[in-house]
Amino acid sequence: MREGLKIFKIGGGIIDDERQLRQFLRELAQVPGRKLLVHGGGKGASQMLRDLGIEPQMVQGRRITDAATLDIVTMFYAGKTNKQVVAGLQAEGVNALGLSGADGNAIQAVKRPVRDVDYGFVGDLPAHAVNVPLLRQLLETDLVPVFCAITHDGAGQLLNTNADTIASTLARALAPHYAVALHYCFEKDGVLRDVNDDTSVIPQITAAEYQALKAAGVIAAGMVPKLDNAFAALEAGVERVVIEHALRINEPVKTVLCRS
Numbered sequence: 107m108r109e110g111l112k113i114f115k116i117g118g119g120i121i122d123d124e125r126q127l128r129q130f131l132r133e134l135a136q137v138p139g140r141k142l143l144v145h146g147g148g149k150g151a152s153q154m155l156r157d158l159g160i161e162p163q164m165v166q167g168r169r170i171t172d173a174a175t176l177d178i179v180t181m182f183y184a185g186k187t188n189k190q191v192v193a194g195l196q197a198e199g200v201n202a203l204g205l206s207g208a209d210g211n212a213i214q215a216v217k218r219p220v221r222d223v224d225y226g227f228v229g230d231l232p233a234h235a236v237n238v239p240l241l242r243q244l245l246e247t248d249l250v251p252v253f254c255a256i257t258h259d260g261a262g263q264l265l266n267t268n269a270d271t272i273a274s275t276l277a278r279a280l281a282p283h284y285a286v287a288l289h290y291c292f293e294k295d296g297v298l299r300d301v302n303d304d305t306s307v308i309p310q311i312t313a314a315e316y317q318a319l320k321a322a323g324v325i326a327a328g329m330v331p332k333l334d335n336a337f338a339a340l341e342a343g344v345e346r347v348v349i350e351h352a353l354r355i356n357e358p359v360k361t362v363l364c365r366s
């Protein structure tokens with residue numbers, strides 16, 4: 107039987123709040139078995155850009171990343187945020203190792219080609235993006251890898267890559283070796299039937315139900331690319347995908363996605 111691996115992704119809202127981040131990391135430390143964390147930080151990066159006089163530009167949930175923006179998001183994601191998360195896990199007794207995609211050539215991306223929009227220094231992840239032997243070595247030594255949203259192209263260029271996509275790409279790449287559970291953690295208790303009603307969590311969603319909920323506008327905005335990524339991961343052999351509250355990962359309330 108393959109051993110389990112839990113991959114957690116945590117997004118902007120929680121990570122920028124020191125108290126909530128600490129609480130999430132405390133909960134994460136309680137999760138038994140092999141685990142890996144991917145963090146975003148888009149909200150805080152946008153604030154930092156504004157503070158420095160740069161107006162953030164997002165198109166379809168992805169950041170237009172010019173050279174100045176890349177410098178700032180690299181400092182923010184791979185520097186401050188990643189190291190704060192790693193230090194927080196160390197404080198909980200978890201031996202975390204902070205990584206960008208460039209470290210150990212862990213994730214090699216391809217600069218997004220210019221079509222209708224020029225996203226600048228944004229990386230897309232091909233199927234072979236992940237250095238699977240490196241990750242297996244780290245996981246086998248009981249380290250907990252902590253990835254930020256910065257990757258590289260193998261030719262010296264850093265690239266900004268959506269953190270949800272990094273999580274699902276890691277899950278798919280590691281699925282042949284581990285029984286992978288992918289957990290998307292954010293500020294709500296799961297996928298909601300009414301986005302303004304925190305008690306309206308949908309406990310299970312199949313791929314067909316997702317299409318209907320999307321068409322009806324029940325699932326919208328940032329939840330759409332998240333669930334597109336999530337269902338793609340399920341189709342590619344990831345065992346379990348969960349959408350849940352970052353501060354309640356050890357509680358039963360959550361949305362579980364099903365193939366059919």
Ligand SMILES: Nc1ncnc2c1ncn2[C@@H]1O[C@H](COP(=O)(O)OP(=O)(O)O)[C@@H](O)[C@H]1O
Binds near residue numbers: 119293301327328329
């Ligand atoms: N049906 C829904 N249930 C829960 N959230 C939804 C739903 N439809 C849209 N959303 C929105 O999707 C957002 C999550 O996506 P996003 O902001 O990209 O996540 P992250 O915090 O991980 O970066 C939620 O904060 C919420 O505003």
Ligand SMILES: CC(=O)N[C@@H](CCC(=O)OP(=O)(O)O)C(=O)O
Binds near residue numbers: 147169229
């Ligand atoms: C290309 C691109 O859009 N990159 C994202 C990476 C961070 C991220 O994904 O953060 P959240 O998970 O908190 O949204 C960005 O700069 O916003």
